[in-house]
Structure formats: structure tokens, C-alpha cells
Amino acid sequence: MVAKKKGFTLIELLIVVVIVGILALAAIPLISSNTEEARSSEARAALGALKDRARVVYQRTPAATVNTITGLGISTTELTGTYFTSTNYTVALGSGSFTGTCTGVYSASPPDLTVTANMISGSASFNR
Numbered sequence: 001m002v003a004k005k006k007g008f009t010l011i012e013l014l015i016v017v018v019i020v021g022i023l024a025l026a027a028i029p030l031i032s033s034n035t036e037e038a039r040s041s042e043a044r045a046a047l048g049a050l051k052d053r054a055r056v057v058y059q060r061t062p063a064a065t066v067n068t069i070t071g072l073g074i075s076t077t078e079l080t081g082t083y084f085t086s087t088n089y090t091v092a093l094g095s096g097s098f099t100g101t102c103t104g105v106y107s108a109s110p111p112d113l114t115v116t117a118n119m120i121s122g123s124a125s126f127n128r
Helices: 010-060
Strands: 089-094 097-102 113-118 124-126
Touching: 010 089, 010 097, 010 113, 010 124
Parallel strands: none
Antiparallel strands: 089 097, 097 113, 113 124
């Protein structure tokens, strides 16, 4: 009796490699869009916290003008996250309005995320 050789042929292995490559190409855009969503979520949460802190400062001293994060009473370590550090954030509080910006959030233009808030009514909006 002759024993058959067991194993895969070169053609079968190439087909598997091609299929795995196609699946990997399909997954890359999904992963990158999830990363951008995560970056946006982190920036929105931090900017929301900055807005809330600015509202507290404004309620205590309506004439206050604050242009630094530490001026809001936030340490730089509080804004250190997975994607951004305190150097990515800028703030401006004055005349009843607040503007906070996080740089480098998106890959498309505009790359920055900005929140603008009315300190009297508490309403706020993001630029995207």
C-alpha cells in the first residue's frame, strides 16, 4: 500500500494568504475611524470639564479674564489622557464667554476641536 503525502499545496497556501490580506485591508479603515472617535471623545470630555470649571470661576468672579488652564484651577496632570496632554488645550474666559480648543483631534480639516460657551446661560456648542 502506498501512503499519500499529507499537507497543503502551494496554491492553497497562496489563496489563504490572499484572503487574509483582503480581510486586513478591510479592517484598517475601521480601526482608524475608531481611533479618531476615541480621540474626539477624550477631547470633548476634557473640554467639557474645562467649560464647567470656567463656569464656576465666572460665577465667583464675573469680571475674571482667564487665558490659562492653571488660571481655571486645573493642574496640567488632570488633562493628561491617552491621546492628549495639557499642551494640546487652550482656553479663554472673559466677557461672559468661554472658548476652549484642543489641537490635533481630527485628521481632516479643521483638525482642532473647539467649544464655545455662554457663561450666563450655560449653553455650549462644538465646532464639529
